[in-house]
Amino acid sequence: MxxxxxxxxxxxxxxxxxxxxxxxxxxxxxxxxxxxxxxxxxxxxxxxxxxxxxxxxxxxxxxxxxxxxxxxxxxxxxxxxxxxxxxxxxxxxxxxxxxxxxxxxxxLSRMRGVRVDPESLTVRVDGGSVWGDVDHATHAFGLAVPSGIISTTGVGGLTLGGGLGHLTRRYGLTVDSLLAVDMVLADGRFITASPEQHPDLFWAVRGGGGNFGVVTSFLFRAHPVSNVLGGPTLWPLERAEEVMRWYREFILSAPETLTGFFAFMVVPPGPPFPEHLHLKKMCAVVWCYTGAPELADSMFEPVRAMAPALDGVQAMPFPALQSMFDALYPPGLQWYWRADFVRELGNEAISRHVAFAHRLPTMHSTMHLYPINGAAHRVAPGDTAFSFRDARWAEVIVGVDPSPDKAPAITAWTKDYWAALHAYSAGGAYVNFMMDEGQERVQATYRDNYARLAEVKERYDPDNVFRVNQNIRPAGSKPLPH
Incomplete structure (x- = not known):
């Protein structure tokens, strides 16, 4: 067609x-x-x-x-x-x-089987699974697959976009642990893509989104992760510039067994947060330490030297950290997203961040900076479709609220915030954080990899059957009509 x-x-x-x-x-x-x-x-x-x-x-x-x-x-x-x-x-x-x-x-939400092979350290995951399904299955064996930070997130969407989360610094992106996929192609064929079979397609699905077919199962390499030290540390918003400047240096040089994403937030009015902090605008780092327990005190010594107003770091099973924010962000909220990759977090950019943090429009609205370094930097930009291996953070700004009446306000705040910081970005964004932002943004996200992705698209989906995505158009195709 x-x-x-x-x-x-x-x-x-x-x-x-x-x-x-x-x-x-x-x-x-x-x-x-x-x-x-x-x-x-x-x-x-x-x-x-x-x-x-x-x-x-x-x-x-x-x-x-x-x-x-x-x-x-x-x-x-x-x-x-x-x-x-x-x-x-x-x-x-x-x-x-x-x-x-x-x-x-x-x-695909009924296709949620997960099978762990503890001998080969692999996990076979059906295409409709969510990360909570995977965490439940792997934790029984003291294993985990790098994923995100919300356990209700779909395995398929997060993986095909690259996969950023608590384990990125130590074990890389989710696609860095992907060994093979089973797929239904546009012409109805059912194939396996791996380094040995359809290697061009296997390269493309590692960050290229759902552009090439329907992945019905994923085969992942699992890693030894059981209990972790994790949770948030919070500081008053008045200290945000100081904390951000400290964080940008600390997280780039910390051992890879420790990661933490930075956030602006309004403290939810309930446990585990103490009542005197409820509904206050604050900045936070949410930590995950997967190293030796006997080194934990020295690992967190620089963090505690920053005198947080709340130190919520504690020992917990990894699935508990993965599901920590599920109740705060259930299905059915209003969301508006904007995102960018960031290489340098300069002082002027930090000042602009803090100005918008003071204007957080609702309790659920937030900004996160996810670190991309460590193991994620040991893969070259052209080795997978995910291009921004040279970025140090993935920034996401989200306006969120339960009420549709707040949609205009959260949308305006998000757009204004993004516009004020975009000049300090690397130019593209993590595809899983993007709205409908146009073809130029898609191409900016894949950079030099886009032409190769378009060729793979032409080979496997020349009629662009799979186009409800951050679309990679087949090589030589004309723009779709509006």
Whole structure:
């Protein structure tokens, strides 16, 4: 099917797109082991929701994929009928890319098997799993796979974008522990991509997002991680410039067994935070130490020398750290995201950060700086699709609130904050933190890797069937019509 024929259907009221006969839908439903949800079904509204409630679209069909055969059927139906196809794993994507208007959603959330092989130190993870599923399975063996910081995040989305989190400094990005993927391609083929099989595709999926097919399972290398020392240290916002200047030096030279991401926050009104700090605007570092317990006191000595107002670092199972913020950020909040990679955190940039921290618009709104160094820097920018191996931080600014009435305010704060800091950035952003920001931003994110990604796209998805993403267009393709 030529690119020019692929238009986004516009059907805010739901219903089947014109030219889609009901009998063909019934035949499709009969092929699915997991079931099909249509507008008017009792569970349609719930099934159509994604994590970010600021984005609510009306797909014509939602295929609840129970296995690889269901995924193959969904891809074939979308391709043959010219439907926009969105792939949903955990549904966490900031831009709401797990849904679409008037098209077909292939929902993998029922495909959540995890199998750990403690002898080979590998983990096989189904494509609809969330990181809490993986953490639960691996922790029993004293193992972990590098992931993010929220356990309800989908394995598929986070991995395909690169994967930043608590273990980045010690074990690298999530894709640095990826050994192979099983995929359904646009033409319906089911293949394995690895260093030995389809190595061009394996290179592309390690950071290139969901542009190349539907990953139905991931094979990861696991690492020895069991209990950790983790949790937040908090300082008054009045000390934020001092703390940020200290943090930028400390985290770049600290042993790789210690990591911590910097944050601005409004202290939630509940445990584990003491009442006298509730609803105060503060700055924080959330730590994760995976090294020898006998070295922990000396490791945290420079942190405690900064005299935090709250020292919440304590021993805990790694899954407890991974799920620490789940209750604060449940599905259904309003989110607006902006992001950049950062190489240098200069004094002028720090001053601008602090000015916007004083204007945090809601309790859930925040800014995080995730360190990218250590093991992540030992992989060259061209070795995987994830290009910004030379960045030192991934910055994300999010305006968040439960109420749709606050959407304009949190959006404006996020956009203004990002605009004030973008000049100090490296130019691109972590794709998992991006909204719909245009093709130039996508190309800026992949830099010199973009042309190679476009060639892989042309080879495996020349008609851009997989385009509900931070889209990499096939080499030589024309822009999609609006």
């Amino acid at each position: 030529p690119l020019e024929s692929q238009r986004e259907p516009s059907q805010a009221g739901g219903g089947l797109p014109p030219g889609l006969p009901p009998d063909s839908v019934e035949q499709f439903r009969a092929r699915l082991r997991g079931g099909l949800v249509r507008p008017g079904d009792a569970d349609y509204e719930e099934s159509a929701r994604v994590y970010n409630a600021m984005i609510h679209k009306h797909p014509a069909l939602i295929a609840r994929c129970a296995d690889v055969a269901d995924v193959i059927a969904a891809v074939a139906f979308a391709r043959e009928r010219g439907l926009t196809l969105a792939i949903r794993g955990g549904g966490h994507n900031g831009g709401g890319l797990g849904t679409c208007e008037g098209g077909l959603v292939a929902d």
